[in-house]
Amino acid sequence: MKRVTPLLLITTLAFISFTAAAVNFGGTVDKTKLVEVADILTKPQSYLQQHLTVKGTVEAVCQKKGCWMQFAADAKQPTFRIKVKDGDMVFPVSAKGKTAYASGKLDPIEMDLESTREYLAHKAEEQGEAFDPQSVTEAITLYQLVPVAVEIAD
Numbered sequence: 001m002k003r004v005t006p007l008l009l010i011t012t013l014a015f016i017s018f019t020a021a022a023v024n025f026g027g028t029v030d031k032t033k034l035v036e037v038a039d040i041l042t043k044p045q046s047y048l049q050q051h052l053t054v055k056g057t058v059e060a061v062c063q064k065k066g067c068w069m070q071f072a073a074d075a076k077q078p079t080f081r082i083k084v085k086d087g088d089m090v091f092p093v094s095a096k097g098k099t100a101y102a103s104g105k106l107d108p109i110e111m112d113l114e115s116t117r118e119y120l121a122h123k124a125e126e127q128g129e130a131f132d133p134q135s136v137t138e139a140i141t142l143y144q145l146v147p148v149a150v151e152i153a154d
Helices: 004-019 037-042 113-127
Strands: 023-026 051-061 068-071 080-083 099-110 141-152
Touching: 037 051, 037 080, 051 080, 051 141, 068 099, 080 099
Parallel strands: 080 141
Antiparallel strands: 023 141, 051 068, 051 099, 068 080, 099 141
């Protein structure tokens, strides 16, 4: 029995250290180009055509193909999505609640007025707020990061 206990202890410690390691997708995340999500959402035009890295808490993950993650943002700001082409990277649903880094380029998604109203209605519903679609008179542009590298930390 004394031989089993140390072996069990070593196996358990190896498993814990393995599960605590970061999980990487694509290349290496460039943390020297770190930009706050709030800064991007405040002045997105300043970051177009630049290679940058964002850090955030994963709020949601695509449950069908793992092709996107959504970073938590202020309730009054649009969501911030990390999106790859289906199959390029597959983000695990278990990433939800973890800290992630993503390096890539910012991609604008211009919405028409009807899509803007639908999006904002959905956002209001998520926040439990009342929403009048007629109060929206201009279309918005959402921004997402198309990454070349992602790191999900524990």
